[in-house]
Amino acid sequence: MNTEEIPLRDRILETTRHMLFSDGYSSISMRKIANAVGVSATSIYLYFENKDHLVHTLIEESVEDLSVAIEKGAARYDDTIARFEAIIHSYVDFALQNPEKYQVIYMVQSERMARYPKEKFRKARRGYTLLGSVLEQGVKEGHMEVDEPLIAAYSIWAQLHGVISVVLNQRLDSRIDREKFIEESIEHIIQGFFARIKIS
Amino acid sequence: MNTEEIPLRDRILETTRHMLFSDGYSSISMRKIANAVGVSATSIYLYFENKDHLVHTLIEESVEDLSVAIEKGAARYDDTIARFEAIIHSYVDFALQNPEKYQVIYMVQSERMARYPKEKFRKARRGYTLLGSVLEQGVKEGHMEVDEPLIAAYSIWAQLHGVISVVLNQRLDSRIDREKFIEESIEHIIQGFFARIKIS
DNA sequence: ACAGTAGGTTAACAGTGTTAACTTAACGAA
DNA sequence: TTCGTTAAGTTAACACTGTTAACCTACTGT
Structure with a gap:
């Protein structure tokens, strides 16, 4: 065999x-x-050690692969804005192309995650830490207006996950086209960082 | 007793x-x-009937309460923009003030949700359907630029959930202030719908 | 040829969701 | 008052779960 x-x-x-x-x-x-x-x-x-450990190992693997995908995506560009968009698209593409791996990351609910070793969380940070530094660069160059780059990065992370999980968990309203939903959501999340106009 | x-x-x-x-x-x-x-x-x-049914009943109750909270929030205003913001804040406030009920809605992962009776999903739609109609009104009045109000509403829903779940599941980076994260995230989600400026 | 060890195995325990069969109390009708 | 019926709960049992302890067995180095 x-x-x-x-x-x-x-x-x-x-x-x-x-x-x-x-x-x-x-x-x-x-x-x-x-x-x-x-x-x-x-x-x-x-x-x-036990079932938890088995699952945690799986999560760790997936997180690693996701991080690598994002880093590769960002590395393809020099321009800050291009890097910003590349990271977001890399995230979404990875999730959609590797649903098994992506879903595993978030499949385990809060209770079981509480048992997840805290030091392992740092690895999971790699992705949005990179995003944070890109945002910081964007602010320096005057393209973006962001108070706290790290918070902003985390916020984008959370919003992306919300969008992806709705799609992968098939909770999407049947009247809504999947591709269009993804595209418009990404567009919306990106746009939110380039324009900060007070409501009239 | x-x-x-x-x-x-x-x-x-x-x-x-x-x-x-x-x-x-x-x-x-x-x-x-x-x-x-x-x-x-x-x-x-x-x-x-069984454990699933017990949990589903709990979810249904929570969804109902969330829907009512949102409808009440929206009803307090006539102005479209005010209604838009009231819905979003009602959603977040409900989630933070009733973590038990909110968490129950999303605590059950996809597999168990597949067994959730499909007709019950319509009830869950009430919240973002209302949001969709408010967006539609906003477009009519010229305040917003949205292609597909229903899609946009769903997108906002997903993004909000992403933000909330990060907070409630305690996955928030310890360096990040909770209140500030919530505030900035909401601000970002809202802002994204008022400004649609092409990236230069 | 023999001891040690790596890499498995079987048997068992306490706990799980769920079903079937049983009890027990309350109630209305004769 | 006594009977049949129903509602609301019980106990006993089945097949399955994660996990542990004890056992086997084949290969290694001396």
Whole structure:
């Protein structure tokens, strides 16, 4: 078999990610995962402390990949505004092209995240920290008007996630066209940072 | 006892909502809920088909309350722009003042929501449908520039949820001030609809 | 040839959602 | 008053869950 060559730990991770995405968290169990991999349930505990740890590892992987995608996207441009837009589009593109990985990041609700080791959160910061520094640069160059770049970056992050999760979770109103929704939402989020006109 | 006067069904709902918020979904069980209420686990099945139905009922209640809050907020003003801002602030205020109810709406992840009866989703639409009609009015009066009011409304909805959930789920970067984050995010979301300036 | 170890296994425990069958109290009709 | 019916709850059981402890087994280095 070819799969025998791949380390068991990796096979467990891949199988879990797939099952997590297609069946949902509450449907997966250690026994089912083990069964799909072709080992006994307790073998999973040789590589992961418990179910939480297994899921957290999956999240960490996904966060890493997302961060890399964003950094690559930004690196393609020198111009600050182009970098700003590239980051946002990289985020959205990654989420839409890798729904399994993206969904895993946010699939786990607050309670289970509370058990997520705090130091790991710093890795998750990489993406919007980069965005923050781009915003700062934008302010310096006079293109944007932003009080607190870090807050602004986080705000964009949250807004993007809201848009993406509505799309991926299929909560979108059936009367609304998916692509148009995404496009207009991104446009709106971007636009909000170039114009700061007082309401007349 | 005073609690004996309250119907069992209501006591179950109240207890479940509280436990759901404080302990999280994965920590609650039919037996624990029943124990806290003071009845046997199977008694819950006299009023709810299963655990899903129990949770869905809770969601429905919360959605209803949120909708009412928004409608009340909008009704306080005649001016379109004022109504627009009132809706957004009502949404945020409700979420922050009733975290138990708001969190319950989004606590249940996509998989469990797929089992949520589709006809119930229409009720959930009430809030942003109202927002959509206000946007439409704003376009008519020349205050705003929006292509598709319904899409725009949904986009705002998603963005607001993103911001709120970051705050309530305590995923906020510790360097960032909570109140300032909320304020600036709302400001940004609102501003995006008044100004549509092409990027130079 | 033998001890140690890496990489698995089976058996068991306490807890889960859910169903079926049972009890018990209240009520109206004869 | 006694019967049948119904409502509201109970207990016992089933198949499944995460997790632990004890066991096996094949390969390694000496």
